[in-house]
Amino acid sequence: MTKSVLVLFLVSILVVGCMGGHGNGHGRGNGHGHDVAGGLKMKFYENLCRLVSVESTVREIVWSKVSADPSMAAKLLRLHYHDCFVRGCDASILLDPTQNTTTEKTAGPNRSISGYEVIDEIKTKLETNCPGIVSCADIVALAARDAVSFQFRRDMWPVFTGRKDGTVSLASEVGGNLPSANANFTTLLSQFGTKGLNLNDLVTLSGAHTIGLSRCALVARRLYNFTGVGDADPSLDVTYAQTLRQKCPNPQNPATTLEMDPKSSLSFDSNYYRALNQHKGLFVSDAALLTNRQSALMAKILQNPAVFFAQFARSMVRMGAVGVLTDGQGEIRKSCRVVNGQ
């Protein structure tokens, strides 16, 4: 027992050490300025808005929303993830459908996405005080950080900024890019891989499920008909499966909500990994993390909150750089819901 704890401790030092990078990278760059992958910078807006501090404006509004409604933290975190995984972190998820196009937010996995009004409120305030400067994509990235950080009253990860907003959003691109709740390890790793994210990012970012809600519809198959013969998923803890069936009676109300981390779904902590290691991960995609030796080891290490926070910071910086538009690319939208000139 003591020995295995020691081994885990050593491995975690190794993992964190090797992957240090920008985990706490306030201003740490590659030797010239503050550039990181994707051409983003720390404090990109510092000298661009004279009347307001962009980052303080975002934080103030987000903290007041999360304080009034703690469930907003998970919503804003997920919004950033869904944005980044489809066409990069370019705020394509915010575009409303037009007469001719069905945008990302109209696609299947959209239903439970929210938080759009918070982004609108921030954008309106920034357009008033600093018109045409701050991208919706950066607002989404900052809001995700601030939403999670409210609980701690300090920034949980650095957000590099300078993203531009995209002009294209297609519902048809959502399905192939966003992993499904029923995805196996191979599929998850390859879907993260196409975003330049690796196994450690996959296991670490899945820890976002330490906050927030899901719905019965997404686990019904695991509980009632896993292989088509009226069975439950054998990889799910038997007692926990029973509890979940009580919460989601069959035929279930598909809208009934479930916590992914039932012990503390409003608290950003490492309890997701404790539950996961007890075979109480909610989705097939969560349980899948235990089906590979390396990711299962990572899932053990991340039970340590300090290690989880450090790794999460690092992986959020990496996710926040996926497919970003910078400099001459894209535009700064006037309204986050509409491409300029439409």
Ligand code: HEM
């Ligand atoms: C590894 C692949 C992932 C899969 C298959 C997945 C799947 C899901 C599903 C099915 C839900 C429930 C949605 C609903 O009720 O309609 C959910 C919720 C959530 N996901 Fe993920 N997710 C993944 C990765 C991530 C990542 C990388 C993040 C953020 C970094 C994230 C953050 C969240 C949050 C915060 C919620 C709760 C949202 C709320 O309470 O409104 N997920 N996820």
Ligand SMILES: *[C@@H]1O[C@H](CO)[C@@H](O)[C@H](O)[C@H]1NC(C)=O
């Ligand atoms: C939308 O479709 C209509 C009719 O097909 C067309 O006249 C219009 O130019 C389209 N608008 C855009 C922005 O593509």
Ligand SMILES: *[C@@H]1O[C@H](CO)[C@@H](O)[C@H](O)[C@H]1NC(C)=O
């Ligand atoms: C979400 O997607 C569903 C199904 O594709 C659609 O019926 C619904 O209108 C969409 N919701 C929003 C808010 O766009």
Ligand SMILES: *[C@@H]1O[C@H](CO)[C@@H](O)[C@H](O)[C@H]1NC(C)=O
């Ligand atoms: C994982 O899922 C994919 C897509 O559904 C499937 O093609 C593949 O065979 C699965 N891999 C394993 C190891 O089960």
Ligand SMILES: *[C@@H]1O[C@H](CO)[C@@H](O)[C@H](O)[C@H]1NC(C)=O
């Ligand atoms: C279980 O799955 C099988 C195969 O997909 C399907 O034929 C059957 O109708 C399902 N049973 C229930 C109760 O949904």
